[in-house]
Amino acid sequence: MTDHLELNHNGTELLEKIKNRSATIGVVGLGYVGLPLAVEKAKAGYRVIGFDVQQKRADMVNQGINYIGDVVDEELKSIVKEGKLVATTDYSKIEEVDAVAICVPTPLDTYQQPDTSYVESSGKEIARYLHEGMLIVLESTTYPGTTEEVLKPILEAGDLKCGEDFFLAYSPERVDPGNKFYNTKNTPKVVGGMTQACTAIASELYRGVLEGDVHQVSSPAVAEMEKILENTFRHINIALANEMAILCNKMGIDVWEVIDAAATKPYGFMAFYPGPGLGGHCIPIDPFYLTWKAREYNYHTRLIELAGEINNGMPEFVVNKAMYALNGEGKALRGSKIAILGVAYKKDIDDVRESPVLNIIEMLNNEGAELIVCDPHVTSFRSCNTVLESVALTQEVLEEADLVMITTDHSAFDYEMISQKSNVVFDTRNALKNYPKPNKYVKL
Numbered sequence: 001m002t003d004h005l006e007l008n009h010n011g012t013e014l015l016e017k018i019k020n021r022s023a024t025i026g027v028v029g030l031g032y033v034g035l036p037l038a039v040e041k042a043k044a045g046y047r048v049i050g051f052d053v054q055q056k057r058a059d060m061v062n063q064g065i066n067y068i069g070d071v072v073d074e075e076l077k078s079i080v081k082e083g084k085l086v087a088t089t090d091y092s093k094i095e096e097v098d099a100v101a102i103c104v105p106t107p108l109d110t111y112q113q114p115d116t117s118y119v120e121s122s123g124k125e126i127a128r129y130l131h132e133g134m135l136i137v138l139e140s141t142t143y144p145g146t147t148e149e150v151l152k153p154i155l156e157a158g159d160l161k162c163g164e165d166f167f168l169a170y171s172p173e174r175v176d177p178g179n180k181f182y183n184t185k186n187t188p189k190v191v192g193g194m195t196q197a198c199t200a201i202a203s204e205l206y207r208g209v210l211e212g213d214v215h216q217v218s219s220p221a222v223a224e225m226e227k228i229l230e231n232t233f234r235h236i237n238i239a240l241a242n243e244m245a246i247l248c249n250k251m252g253i254d255v256w257e258v259i260d261a262a263a264t265k266p267y268g269f270m271a272f273y274p275g276p277g278l279g280g281h282c283i284p285i286d287p288f289y290l291t292w293k294a295r296e297y298n299y300h301t302r303l304i305e306l307a308g309e310i311n312n313g314m315p316e317f318v319v320n321k322a323m324y325a326l327n328g329e330g331k332a333l334r335g336s337k338i339a340i341l342g343v344a345y346k347k348d349i350d351d352v353r354e355s356p357v358l359n360i361i362e363m364l365n366n367e368g369a370e371l372i373v374c375d376p377h378v379t380s381f382r383s384c385n386t387v388l389e390s391v392a393l394t395q396e397v398l399e400e401a402d403l404v405m406i407t408t409d410h411s412a413f414d415y416e417m418i419s420q421k422s423n424v425v426f427d428t429r430n431a432l433k434n435y436p437k438p439n440k441y442v443k444l
Contacts, residue, residue, distance in 0.1 A: 010133040010165060011197050017098050018205050021045040025205075026100035028122045030057050030087060032281070032351065033139060033173040034103035035068045036184040039076055042084040044209040049097060050087040051125075061087035069349055069377075070175065070183055091125040099135035099205055100126060102151075103173065106140045107285065114143055114289050116150055123154035130160055135167045137191075137202050138220075141227050141282060143289035146170075147220035152194065162194050169193035169202035170220035172227035177280070178349040188212040192223030231286040232304060237272040238283070239307035242314050245274035245444050249321070256430045256443065274444055276407050276428045277314040277356025279345020284311070284354045315359040318428055318444070319367070322403060325426050325442045331402055334368035339401035341393065341418070342408020343375045347429075350377040357407045358383050372397060376412040398422045406431045 007015060017023035023046060027038040030052040042048040052058050060067055064077035079085045094100060104118035119140055126136060136155065138147050147170040152162055162168050171191045176182060189206045191214055193199030203214045217223050241259065248255035255274060263271040278284040288308065291301045323333045345355035352358065361383050364371055373381075374393040381388055391397070393413060398404055398421040406418070409429035418425065419432055424440040432441070 005196060005200050007197055007200075008164060011167065011201060014098060014133045014135060014167070015201055015204060018201070018208060021208070023047075023098040023205075024049065024096055026051060026094055026097035027103060028052075028100060028126070029103040029105075029118075029140075030061060031103065031105070032068055032070070032177060033175050034101070035061070036070050036175065037101060037103060037139070037173075038085055039071055039079065040185050041209050042079040043075065046084070046209075048079075048085045049093055050085065051089070051091060051094070052087060053089060055089050058087040058089050061085065069351075070177060070179075092129060094126055094129040095131065098133065099137070101137045101139050101171075102126075103139045105281070106142045106289075107281075108288055112288055113292050114146075116142065116146060119146065119151060120154065123151045127155050127157055130155060130158065130166060132160065132165045135169070135198075135201055135205065137168075137205075138170045139173045141172055141231070141286050141289070142224060143293040144221040144224040144228070145293065146224060148194065163198055167193065167195075167198040167201050168220075169198045170223045171202060171206065172223055172230075174227075174230075177351050178346060184210070186211045189214045190217060190223050190226055191215070192217040192220045194220060225290075228286055228290045231282050232290065234272070235278070235283050235287045235311065236303060236307045237270070238275070238278060239310040241272040241274045243310050246317060249444075254443065256433070273430070275314065275356070276318045276360060276444070278311045279353065279355040279357075280351065281353045284308075315356045315363060318356075318360055318405075318407075318426075319363045321442065321444070322364070322405060322426055323367075325424055325440075326403055329402070329424060329440070333364070335370065336402040337370045337372070337400060338364060339393075339397055339404045340364075340371055340373045341375075341404065341406045341413060342410055343373055343378050343381055343390065344408050344410070347409045348377065348411050352378060352381050360405075360407065361388075372401070375408065376410055393418075395421050 025041045025046045025048045027034045028051045030050045038048050038050045064080040066073045066076045102122050104122050107115050109115045156162055160166050174187045191203045193202055199216050203216055206214050245255040259271055262269050287304045291304050294301050326333055326336050343352055343357045373390050375390040378390050403424045404422040405426045407428055409431035415435045419435050419438050422438050425438050426442045428444045
């Protein structure tokens with residue numbers, strides 16, 4: 001809260017604009033994080049300008065055409081029609097905004113090192129049009145120190161000083177694509193600013209937009225680290241579930257039954273489940289920001305790196321198990337027809353970023369298998385430098401396949417038909433848990 005905090009003229013004026021909804025808000029990057037955030041800010045009554053380097057995205061937004069699953073089509077159309085949200089590739093319009101959120105990708109490069117080039121280029125564009133009384137919030141997931149060591153010097157390259165002339169904070173995105181309950185609006189926010197004033201002003205903006213609580217921390221580095229901790233926690237626990245699956249497979253024990261039994265304990269246990277590998281832009285990538293940063297302090301994050309080895313090895317484990325399943329039918333992997341059910345990295349979304357299924361498809365292709373891919377949410381995707389098309393799942397597809405592999409447990413799949421019409425099913429997601437099992441049924 002800002003009740004007992006002394007703000008200078010720039011801070012007081014900006015805070016008043018935020019409170020009375022007269023502030024114009026910018027969002028840089030209109031992807032899975034940026035567009036939902038821009039929509040929520042517009043719905044809260046602010047005038048919002050969305051910035052993106054892709055003209056196609058800007059045009060779609062300005063036409064009210066939605067391309068992100070977590071955005072409601074009608075809400076986007078309504079706020080665009082009312083003039084509350086416009087999109088552009090013209091970064092000079094940053095001059096018009098009072099606050100801007102940076103929601104751009106932070107991938108790893110070919111050497112598994114953080115690539116902050118998108119953050120840096122966004123910061124440079126903002127710096128060209130930075131003015132007094134402006135708030136900048138970085139939301140992209142990154143390593144501790146990015147806001148202070150990378151973004152702040154770019155913004156201070158001119159005559160304006162952080163914490164006095166403009167305000168800078170970090171607030172990690174917590175988007176969970178496909179989550180039916182938690183979304184941008186109701187997920188709690190963590191905010192850490194370069195100064196107390198930066199934290200307070202950024203927090204006030206989020207309180208005016210979101211329903212979730214706003215938790216203030218003492219610095220951007222704390223907020224950056226907590227985001228890494230969130231995803232590293234999941235990364236490591238999924239690796240444990242995957243290693244248990246590998247061991248249970250050798251011992252002839254159903255790992256899914258084991259986990260369900262353990263989950264009956266009302267304390268001290270949280271259920272994580274195995275799968276064909278990790279996907280998405282967060283869990284497979286974020287922990288390695290920390291691994292890279294730790295080297296600066298002569299420390300090796302052994303547990304994180306070992307978890308990465310286990311998770312990265314799951315696609316190969318899946319392919320090998322598919323081969324054994326076919327061998328049991330007297331068939332070689334080469335020349336066998338395999339139906340891949342699901343290419344998205346998780347159920348009920350269209351996101352294939354870092355999907356382990358892409359690796360599985362590439363391995364199966366290299367072994368000479370004939371593949372057909374079915375995904376109700378993904379029409380096409382790129383694999384092996386080729387654009388592949390997804391087809392509808394039909395009875396004929398199932399009957400003609402030597403092996404049906406469930407790689408993503410989409411709700412739209414007809415699991416009864418899969419069970420009844422498939423010759424051999426390899427279920428990597430335990431999707432047939434509550435359905436009759438086919439005669440030849442293999443689980444991860």
